[in-house]
Amino acid sequence: MVYFVAMIANFDADRALRLARDTLQTEADAVSALSGRLNGDFARAVLLILQCTGRVVVSGIGKSGHIGRKVAATLASTGTPAFFVHPAEASHGDLGMVTRDDVLIAFSNSGETGELLSIIPIVKRIGARLISVTGNPDSNLAKLADVHLDAAVEKEACPLNLAPTASTTAALALGDALAVAVLDARGFGEEDFARSHPGGALGRKLLTHxxxxxxxxxxxxxxxxxxxxxxxxxxxxxxxxxxxxxxxxxxxxxxxxxxxxxxxxxxxxxxxxxxxxxxxxxxxxxxxxxxxxxxxxxxxxxxxxxxxxxxxxxxxxxxxxxxxxxxxxxxxx
The missing domain is CATH 3.10.580.10 (CBS-domain)
Incomplete structure (x- = not known):
């Protein structure tokens, strides 16, 4: 209780606001920097997804896993069949959900996540294609991928430069960019969106006659x-x-x-x-x-x-x- 009171006593409103503004600016800069690094690899990643006759399987662990879940949900709701597989669970049976007709998108800031790297040889042997999204183009995950997307950031927003902040924001933005480019290429429109969101306001407006x-x-x-x-x-x-x-x-x-x-x-x-x-x-x-x-x-x-x-x-x-x-x-x- 004494410790808790001491923490409140150390609160500085001006410092909190300054850190908040710094965080937002750091993450905005990280996302902005991605735009200048986009190249033909991004277009190839979009084409891989468009040519996929199976499903898009998204994977990642820790904070990257949370990003992967969101990206899978965004793809699924915009016309691309997709689901998330936890890499640890994949090593214990869930890899059976992946087929040769699928595309795996693997998120890892370091590109050296052991749980992901352990399943990649099996994914490649199955015949599925691999898109990696990492902050390290020289990582093993980047080198093993059919297409690598560079999500590197200069620094994290965390004052200690430790907690995944700017890096997860950049990865999420890159995932959203993929989903938007794919839905546009598919000609995915408002009525298509409404069909996958029948319980939402847009669904009611576009599906109710x-x-x-x-x-x-x-x-x-x-x-x-x-x-x-x-x-x-x-x-x-x-x-x-x-x-x-x-x-x-x-x-x-x-x-x-x-x-x-x-x-x-x-x-x-x-x-x-x-x-x-x-x-x-x-x-x-x-x-x-x-x-x-x-x-x-x-x-x-x-x-x-x-x-x-x-x-x-x-x-x-x-x-x-x-x-x-x-x-x-x-x-x-």
Whole structure:
């Protein structure tokens, strides 16, 4: 307890801020230096991954292992089948997951990690290709690789120059650069990303269609053009969408009447009950196709400052209706 109090007594806020700024600058410099060292080896590494007919296996131990796990996850989520294998576990059976069709990416700052070096001969014998990411181009791991990527840093951000800090940041940035170059070469787009992230916000936006969230059947308020306004109001009340669609005998959406329209009508003294809805409706209503993305329906609503939309098929026939609350519940917005 006394030791803990002494540690707090030695705290210096100015020094902490100075070290923090130095750390960020050192790591930024390390990443920036990588850019100038990129050469044809990087392009060859990208090509190896693109030509891989199996999976990308990523490995590393210690802090490099943590980086490897993240890089494997990034590759997997951007269109490249990938997984992480711990080198120690690989030596005790997990190496059986590696096939001749795979590419192994090995992370090691020193390039002399014993656990990694012990499995490399087996990986080479299997026939898998090897990409090494090290801070030492003259290391054994770099020399054994089909392609070596130089992730060397001038110094660690740690004041003792011991704890892996700038070196792990550089390795992570290089892994991200690989993933980005590969996804671009694959033509990997937003919809592909959404398919691998169906639980995320982008997934919901890009994979949810209007037909998935719209109201259908008896839940859709619908009247004919000659329906008296009083009956149309009852339809609006029953369906709870604060509006009703107006359709022709063939079911085409030809108009819409909303609660807001009613309030405006009531500003003019008149017996509106028997007036046909067709006389007071909005013709050419805003609509969306049932096959459009739900996010497109949101855009129409926002652009026109409305809370409801009619949904139609390719022939313009009414198939459903959307309220902004439907889109909110579906977490599209």
């Amino acid at each position: 209007v037909r998935d969230v719209m109201r259908t059947g008896n839940a859709v308020p619908e009247v004919r053009e000659n329906t008296p306004l009083a009956q149309a109001l009852m339809e609006i009340t029953r369906k709870g969408m604060a509006m009703t669609a107006v359709v022709d005998p063939d079911g085409h959406a030809i108009g819409v009447f909303t609660d807001g329209d009613l309030r405006r009508l009531l500003e003019t003294p008149r017996d509106w009950k028997t007036v046909p809805i067709g006389d007071v409706m909005h013709r050419n209503p805003h609509v969306v196709n049932e096959n459009q993305l739900a996010v497109e329906a949101v855009q129409v609503m926002e652009a026109n400052r409305i809370n409801q939309l009619l949904v139609v098929d390719d022939d313009g026939r009414l198939t459903g209706a959307l309220h902004i609350h439907d889109l909110t519940r579906a977490k599209v917005i």
